[in-house]
Amino acid sequence: MPDGLVTASAAWLRPGFTLAVVAVFLHAGCRGPGGGDSGSIDDAPTWEVRFSHVLSTNSEFHLMAERFRDLMLERTDGRFRVVIYPSGQLGGERVAFEQIQVGAVHMAITGTPVLSGWVPETQIFDLPFLFETRDHGLSVMNGPVGDWWRDLLLERTGVRSLGFLDYGFRHVYNARRSVETPGDLAGLKLRVLQNATYLAAYSALGVQATPMNYGEVYSALQQGVIDGGEANAIGFVSSRLHEVAKFYSFTSITYNPITLLVNEAFYRELPADIRATVDRSAAEALAYQSDVARRMEADAIEEMRAAGVEMSRPDLAPFAPAVRPRIRDELADRLPDGEALIARLVSETERTVFGSR
Structure with missing residues (x-):
C-alpha cells in the first residue's frame, strides 16, 4: 500500500x-x-x-x-x-x-x-x-x-x-393517536434523530424527543418505552414499524x-x-x-393501508408558528455566521421553488 x-x-x-x-x-x-509483483500485463489492480x-x-x-x-x-x-x-x-x-x-x-x-x-x-x-x-x-x-x-x-x-x-420528508408515526393538529403531538414520546435542531424542533411542538439507535426502535415500541418516531413511509414499512405503530401522519416537519x-x-x-x-x-x-x-x-402507503394503519394528512399551516422563528434564531446563535448561512439557504429555497434556476 x-x-x-x-x-x-x-x-x-x-x-x-x-x-x-x-x-x-x-x-x-x-x-x-x-497478480503480485511480476509486472505481467495481467496484473491489473x-x-x-x-x-x-x-x-x-x-x-x-x-x-x-x-x-x-x-x-x-x-x-x-x-x-x-x-x-x-x-x-x-x-x-x-x-x-x-x-x-x-x-x-x-x-x-x-x-x-x-x-x-x-x-x-x-x-x-x-x-x-x-x-x-x-x-x-x-x-x-x-x-x-x-x-x-x-x-x-x-x-x-x-x-x-x-x-x-x-x-429520501424526502420524515413524518410522525406513533402507537397512541392520529396527529391532526400541533396539540396532538403534545406529550408523545418520540424517537428523534440525535441532532440539536431536530430535538429543539420537536420539543417546541410538545414532543418528548428521545434520541435512540434506529435498530432499537421496534423493540422500544413493542415495550412501550417510546410512543413512536419519525421516518419516511418506506423506512416505516421496510423496518416493519407498521406492525407496532398504527398511526402515521404526513407532518413533513423535517426534510432529510x-x-x-x-x-x-x-x-x-x-x-x-x-x-x-x-x-x-x-x-x-x-x-x-x-x-x-x-x-x-x-x-408502502398501500401496505400501510392494508395493515390497518390510520393515516392522516394534517393542515401544516398551524404547525409552523410553533417553530418559527424560534428554531431558526436558536440555530443562528449556535453557528458561526449563522444568520448569513440561514439567509443564504432561505434565499436559495425561494429562488428554486419559483423556478428561476
Whole structure:
C-alpha cells in the first residue's frame, strides 16, 4: 500500500477510537494488484470495497447500493468489487462515518443530520418546514448550496459526498393517536434523530424527543418505552414499524437529505479512469434510487393501508408558528455566521421553488 494512503487515513484518527489500529490493516487488504509483483500485463489492480448502510435489504438504500455495485463490476471488468453491509451490520451511521474516515469502510449512505456532529453548519438543512415538496428539497440539495456543503464536508473530514439520495420528508408515526393538529403531538414520546435542531424542533411542538439507535426502535415500541418516531413511509414499512405503530401522519416537519459517501484518500488513489467510472456510476445509481423511491413510497402507503394503519394528512399551516422563528434564531446563535448561512439557504429555497434556476 502506498505510504500516502496510510498518512491520509491516519490523519483523521481520534483518541480512544477503537477501530483506529485495525483500520489501516483492513484498508491495506482491500486494494492491491491482482497478480503480485511480476509486472505481467495481467496484473491489473483490483479493489475490494466495503459499502455500509443502516436499512434493510428490501430498502431503496440497498437497491441503490446494488445498482452501484453492478455498474462498477460491469464497467471495470470485475476489478472494482463492492461488498454491501446492510442493516447497520458495521454499526450505525455515526460509527460508519468514523470507519470511513479511517478507511475501515470505503463507502456508506448517511443522513446529513448525523454529520452535523462533524460539520455543525449542516444543521441549516434540518430547519423545520424548510422545503415545500420533496422535489423542492432535492433540487436545492443538488444546487449551489449542496455543492458548498459537499466541499465543506470534504475539507473538514476527508470524506467526499458523491451526491444526494431522494429520501424526502420524515413524518410522525406513533402507537397512541392520529396527529391532526400541533396539540396532538403534545406529550408523545418520540424517537428523534440525535441532532440539536431536530430535538429543539420537536420539543417546541410538545414532543418528548428521545434520541435512540434506529435498530432499537421496534423493540422500544413493542415495550412501550417510546410512543413512536419519525421516518419516511418506506423506512416505516421496510423496518416493519407498521406492525407496532398504527398511526402515521404526513407532518413533513423535517426534510432529510441523505448522501452517498466515499473515503477521499481511497477515492484519490484510484486511477483517473476508475474515479470517473465511480462518479458516473454513482450518478446513475442515485437517479435510479429516486425513481425506485417514488414507486416504493406508493407501495408502502398501500401496505400501510392494508395493515390497518390510520393515516392522516394534517393542515401544516398551524404547525409552523410553533417553530418559527424560534428554531431558526436558536440555530443562528449556535453557528458561526449563522444568520448569513440561514439567509443564504432561505434565499436559495425561494429562488428554486419559483423556478428561476
